[in-house]
Amino acid sequence: MSEHDVLNPKVMPHDPERATLEGKNKFLGFWFFLGGETVLFASLFGTYLALRNSTNGGMASNELFGLELVFIMTMFLLTSSLTSVYAMYHMKNNDFKKMQLWLGITVALGFAFLACELYEFYHYIHEYEFTFRSSAFGSAFYTLVGFHGGHVVFGLMWILALMFRNAKRGLNLYNAPKFYVASLYWHFIDVVWVFIFTVVYLMGVL
């Protein structure tokens, strides 16, 4: 069997993302990275919690935040997490077209989330003149939520790059770990968002 056949089995092995040594290493390395990301976001959450009442005489969180938009954003991101699970389901069944379709839906939902977030920031800046420089609360808020938004942008670019790069190549054991790791990243973005909507928005309006 040539190398080509090894990477293109007729039937996907049970865990295609860990079928090769490279895949195994990617999988482990990525989880290590996620552990580090957890610490990174914890430092931003800690900073936010410490500074959230330092409003410098400006708007406080309970005057600023509205829950309707945050609820819609949460639904977009939560649903996109499920659609990427569907994408990985089709990956394991070696159904490339369906995987691409579900990844496409995931990306669309991610963009919808991002559009809401941009609208939110625009609204705060222009309607309430609440900016990064308004107060320590403002700096901590935009750093934490903006960093998460940056992760969403990066995740979208990552998934789109994988989709276009492999559009004609199809699915094989070389790129299956790449798709899998990108989907882990996307789930992690939702994990962080769960804490953002709870700690920043829900606790912010109480």
Add this chain to the structure above:
Amino acid sequence: MADKGTEVHEELDYHKYKKKEEMKRQVITFALMIVFTIIAFGMVVSGLDKLFIIPIILVLAAVQVGFQLYYFMHMSHKGHEMPALMLYGGVFIAFLTVLTMLVLIWW
């Protein structure tokens, strides 16, 4: 030869069945996550006491993240000992970090 063919076929069907079962569990997980989210938002809107709501919504968030990790990110599968070690290592440091920041502003 023919026997081997059916054997492979049966194994394939078995794997397909297992994957379908898992997908079902993941959809149930998703439904529960939506319900938890609605409860969290609903409690905040309801205007109950702050000290009552905050612990509950934090627990709801933690459970939701557990679902995400164990079902959506497959941490319940075999071969996830190292990922669990790395992630929980991160969570431990994260806990200390948040605690430190909060203690710093205590005074």
